[in-house]
Amino acid sequence: MKGEGRSKEPPDAGEVTGKRPKRKCLQWHPLLSKKALDFSEEEEEEDEEELEKVSVFDEEVEEDSNEQRARRPMNAFLLFCKRHRSLVRQEHPRLDNRGATKILADWWAVLEPKEKQKYTDMAKEYKDAFMKANPGYKWCPTTSKPVKSPSCQPLSNPRKKVWSFPSNSSKDSTTAKKVPKTDSMPQLNFAMADPTKMGGLSMLLLAGEHALTNREVDKQYKLVKKMGNSNNVIVCSQSSLSMAPEGKPCRQSALFQLAEVRYLSLGSQNMCVKKKIKKKEVARSNDSSDIPGSTKKVIKKYNHAECPHLDSIFSTIEAVAKGVWKEKPKKKLQSSPSGGNSCLPKKKSKPKVKTCVKDKVIHEDSEQCGLYSSTKVEMKEDMTDVSPTSEAEETHLGSTDLQSTMAGPHHSPCTHSPVKPKEEAKGKERQTEVTCESNPENRGSRKSERSCKGALYKTLVSEGMLTSLRANIDRGKRGVFRASDHDANWSDDSWTVPLVGPNNPKKLKKSKSKDESSQGLGKLEEEFEKKFNSLPQYSPMTFDKKGVAVAKKKKTESSTLQEEASKVGKGKSKIKDFSTQLTQCSFKPPHPSHPWTNLHLFIESYFPHLWLVHHDSTMQNSTSKTKSCAPVAIMCPDVQGTTSMEMLVGSQKRKARKTKITHLVRTADGSVSPAEGKDMNQEQDKKPLPQQNLCNEKGCYSNPTSEEAERITVSQELPAFFSLAALAEVAAMENVHR
DNA sequence: ATGAATGAAAC
DNA sequence: GTTTCATTCAT
Numbered sequence: 001m002k003g004e005g006r007s008k009e010p011p012d013a014g015e016v017t018g019k020r021p022k023r024k025c026l027q028w029h030p031l032l033s034k035k036a037l038d039f040s041e042e043e044e045e046e047d048e049e050e051l052e053k054v055s056v057f058d059e060e061v062e063e064d065s066n067e068q069r070a071r072r073p074m075n076a077f078l079l080f081c082k083r084h085r086s087l088v089r090q091e092h093p094r095l096d097n098r099g100a101t102k103i104l105a106d107w108w109a110v111l112e113p114k115e116k117q118k119y120t121d122m123a124k125e126y127k128d129a130f131m132k133a134n135p136g137y138k139w140c141p142t143t144s145k146p147v148k149s150p151s152c153q154p155l156s157n158p159r160k161k162v163w164s165f166p167s168n169s170s171k172d173s174t175t176a177k178k179v180p181k182t183d184s185m186p187q188l189n190f191a192m193a194d195p196t197k198m199g200g201l202s203m204l205l206l207a208g209e210h211a212l213t214n215r216e217v218d219k220q221y222k223l224v225k226k227m228g229n230s231n232n233v234i235v236c237s238q239s240s241l242s243m244a245p246e247g248k249p250c251r252q253s254a255l256f257q258l259a260e261v262r263y264l265s266l267g268s269q270n271m272c273v274k275k276k277i278k279k280k281e282v283a284r285s286n287d288s289s290d291i292p293g294s295t296k297k298v299i300k301k302y303n304h305a306e307c308p309h310l311d312s313i314f315s316t317i318e319a320v321a322k323g324v325w326k327e328k329p330k331k332k333l334q335s336s337p338s339g340g341n342s343c344l345p346k347k348k349s350k351p352k353v354k355t356c357v358k359d360k361v362i363h364e365d366s367e368q369c370g371l372y373s374s375t376k377v378e379m380k381e382d383m384t385d386v387s388p389t390s391e392a393e394e395t396h397l398g399s400t401d402l403q404s405t406m407a408g409p410h411h412s413p414c415t416h417s418p419v420k421p422k423e424e425a426k427g428k429e430r431q432t433e434v435t436c437e438s439n440p441e442n443r444g445s446r447k448s449e450r451s452c453k454g455a456l457y458k459t460l461v462s463e464g465m466l467t468s469l470r471a472n473i474d475r476g477k478r479g480v481f482r483a484s485d486h487d488a489n490w491s492d493d494s495w496t497v498p499l500v501g502p503n504n505p506k507k508l509k510k511s512k513s514k515d516e517s518s519q520g521l522g523k524l525e526e527e528f529e530k531k532f533n534s535l536p537q538y539s540p541m542t543f544d545k546k547g548v549a550v551a552k553k554k555k556t557e558s559s560t561l562q563e564e565a566s567k568v569g570k571g572k573s574k575i576k577d578f579s580t581q582l583t584q585c586s587f588k589p590p591h592p593s594h595p596w597t598n599l600h601l602f603i604e605s606y607f608p609h610l611w612l613v614h615h616d617s618t619m620q621n622s623t624s625k626t627k628s629c630a631p632v633a634i635m636c637p638d639v640q641g642t643t644s645m646e647m648l649v650g651s652q653k654r655k656a657r658k659t660k661i662t663h664l665v666r667t668a669d670g671s672v673s674p675a676e677g678k679d680m681n682q683e684q685d686k687k688p689l690p691q692q693n694l695c696n697e698k699g700c701y702s703n704p705t706s707e708e709a710e711r712i713t714v715s716q717e718l719p720a721f722f723s724l725a726a727l728a729e730v731a732a733m734e735n736v737h738r
Numbered sequence: 739a740t741g742a743a744t745g746a747a748a749c
Numbered sequence: 750g751t752t753t754c755a756t757t758c759a760t
Contacts, residue, residue, distance in 0.1 A: 072746080076744080077743070079756085081744085081756055082757070085756080099742075101741085104742090107743080122744090127746080139746065140748050140753050201758095284754075490759060740759100741760095749753095
């Protein structure tokens with residue numbers, strides 16, 4: 001087992017294709033170098049390393065430090081997304097994230113530079129801080145080959161450095177060298193601690209995060225291990241909690257505090273480590289499942305981290321222990337309990353795993369901590385001690401935190417106790433500016449959670465709390481509002497909405513999980529949150545207006561269209577595959593008899609943002625032209641980006657990846673069908689499809705024949721734009737008949 | 739795990 | 750130019 005991990009390494013390192021390393025690479029390095037215990041291959045950067053290290057305790061090889069890989073800082077757009085996504089969701093509850101992202105992109109596009117400024121500034125600050133904290137950080141870790149940067153590599157092992165965490169990767173030239181052996185931490189801390197630089201909370205955050213994650217964690221783990229983890233864990237969580245409140249007074253000092261804490265050695269408590277455990281990891285750990293340590297570690301992490309929510313955590317842990325974690329569990333069935341053992345999946349066998357998961361879930365429900373074997377025991381311990389406290393604390397903190405953190409004038413609305421979301425919902429109705437959204441998400445320091453988010457999220461989903469709840473809400477709301485307005489009260493509140501049923505464990509859990517996140521945060525995170533929250537949040541209305549304005553404006557300057565069209569025609573055309581989008585929307589084709597108006601409604605409901613544009617610009621076009629290519633065009637930005645696309649603000653700048661491109665090909669029978677494959681591009685280039693359904697010089701689609709249209713309508717497999725076109729066609733025809 | 743967007747960085 | 754990966758979270 002131990003050895004195995006290593007075996008993997010060679011391939012990665014050895015073969016450098018020249019391409020950037022993929023995720024795989026990430027997984028690789030930490031253990032390998034060391035000894036890779038059982039984990040042999042770690043999946044992801046973060047967590048594993050820690051785990052492993054722990055095991056190692058004696059010596060930490062530098063690699064340990066490396067293992068952890070810091071996450072890239074968010075860019076302006078991402079910050080914007082994070083800040084506004086909830087708003088978008090409020091407006092369009094139906095939309096899934098992808099759709100929301102599109103809208104966000106549109107919004108972003110229409111924002112004036114000035115308005116973007118804050119975001120870009122923050123992004124920059126964030127980045128700078130990050131880089132300071134992580135001197136040698138590479139965005140894209142080089143594979144085996146070190147890039148040019150000196151920071152990276154150690155001669156001895158090129159691969160080891162790959163990940164480039166600052167701490168270890170630190171530059172050789174500077175002091176870094178010693179860091180690895182002794183304690184890399186100190187340096188980092190200091191750097192961060194530097195008052196002059198402290199200005200950016202982001203920096204603080206990063207620094208703190210980073211430092212903690214790497215070294216601190218290791219240390220903690222070690223300590224814990226020695227001491228007996230369960231207790232430690234508890235302690236940690238408590239301490240962190242207690243500190244939170246007190247910390248608020250001085251934000252700037254947060255960093256310092258962290259540093260202090262660390263150095264005190266206190267022992268373990270330092271704040272929260274936020275790492276997410278990847279499934280793979282889990283799986284691996286599982287392999288080694290026999291080893292109690294692994295489980296423990298996991299548990300610990302969670303506690304510290306932002307995942308206070310014990311229940312979910314436990315379940316996750318359990319899953320991890322089993323090695324099943326990754327799978328999505330369906331709760332419905334339960335298999336025999338014994339099954340648990342049987343499923344130790346080293347690999348991911350889906351079916352089996354599922355079963356296991358189910359078992360787990362069930363167990364939990366029934367006995368909360370029904371774990372298996374060794375894991376079980378430990379878990380219990382932790383739980384007993386922790387649960388009560390943590391829970392109470394959580395709640396408490398939850399509100400407290402919010403207030404202190406959110407303090408911002410505008411945030412007030414958000415500060416509500418989790419318990420009563422409803423009220424807010426009412427008031428909230430359109431107050432986009434306030435940002436309730438920040439509340440749930442931000443407040444929770446979602447961001448930091450990123451690390452654990454994946455796991456947590458999965459857990460939630462698996463438990464059915466998240467998805468189902470959300471879906472239900474959506475649905476319900478939809479039913480009510482749907483036609484009328486999209487104001488949608490449905491907002492983030494709904495998330496909190498636990499109201500649904502206090503009794504219901506699921507709900508509770510859910511709400512809890514949120515709270516937990518908030519509470520779990522460290523000060524640093526809080527700071528970050530603050531800053532983040534201070535970013536302007538623009539109301540949807542604003543964007544709508546802008547969008548319209550832009551559209552109009554663009555419309556006036558139609559000249560560009562031509563260009564685009566020609567461009568497309570040249571063969572550069574790459575078509576995005578919208579079919580997925582459509583399908584995602586649980587698209588239901590309107591009844592053929594639907595009149596145009598209905599069609600519009602339909603479109604609007606499914607593609608709100610598109611509709612927006614369409615409304616404005618396209619419609620007119622359609623009037624003049626007999627054919628309604630407008631909607632189609634809208635659907636297919638890249639291609640006929642021409643007309644309508646132009647109006648669309650933003651997005652579509654990027655070309656679709658080759659892999660994602662769907663090409664239309666006329667088949668022998670004359671029908672059009674999507675073709676996949678890389679070759680398609682070439683084909684397209686060679687044979688311009690303008691003649692086909694795509695677009696003609698004017699940038700308009702030729703309409704499919706009615707027959708074709710119908711056929712298409714039936715099968716949803718076809719690219720969205722075709723489907724829409726077909727729909728439109730059908731609808732139009734029907735209308736005419738009437 | 740995927741994808742949807744933008745953007746920064748590394749190729 | 751292309752590819753990764755940052756964010757979120759429904760699927």
